[in-house]
Amino acid sequence: MTDVIESLEIDRWSGPFSAELQHKALAALEAGRVVFCPRLAFAVKDEEAKLLSSDFATGKAKNISLDPAKGQVSGTAASSHEEHLRAMMERFARSSNQLVTDLFPGYLEGIELARTSYRPVEIVGRQSSPRKDDRLLHVDAFPSRPTRGRRILRVFSNINPTGKARIWHVGEPFEDFARKYVGAVRRPFPLEPSLLAALGITKGKRSAYDQIMLGLHDKGKLDPRYQKEAPQTEFGFPPDTTWLCFTDQVLHAAISGQFALEQTFHVDIAAMARPEQSPLRVLERITGQALV
């Protein structure tokens, strides 16, 4: 089963891309498929090669992140490498931004560049609580960062230097997943969203949509039977390839792999070609309620 993946013959980070290619990419992305670019490599420079070693990855942070607004790198102890790390991550942010802008020109008015991350730790054997364990099938929803319906778009490149693929499982369509758990998700207490925001626990107020997405995220991860029996397809992304998807919609689990770069974007639903495919609109149809 490869219909969860749309392979595209893209081999550079900037356009122009043909209208046909743009259309194919957009339709696949918004339908909840993974857009896979087997010929699009992110080039690591010679002086950055030392960032791709397990020595470098011994810190406790699973991700090193770069906040584009502050230009600040966090999550690494290796300050001697910070300059190269920052250069590599900034270049990945620029490249991803160029790719997304040229591939999806319709998003231009409604897209925002969020965090960049570098993931040097081998996924197998990484310790974390079930809720934070991305080896379990999930859609992205973050407790401290409500999106109020905006989309989470992520671009990944495998930069592993030893030939190792990054293995994912990709699950069922979002709506099938959502229908299984939406009825069981706890609704917030009346003042809960305001209180969490006032205390700085959430960045802005959680909407009913955010509450449901968090609930779906947790219920799916904490249900061993779902993890075992839910339909899923294994896919390996080889080194020197790039892929992107709406991670708030695509059920995904990262099973194994080491050394990847990731760039997050937020996209307004109004900028989508088919907003009715967004998790917000799907959940509103299922519940019969406005959720933002």
Ligand SMILES: O=C(O)CCC(=O)C(=O)O
């Ligand atoms: O690191 C990966 O390959 C994917 C992890 C994940 O679940 C995510 O980035 O949303």
Ligand SMILES: [Fe+2]
């Ligand atoms: Fe995820």
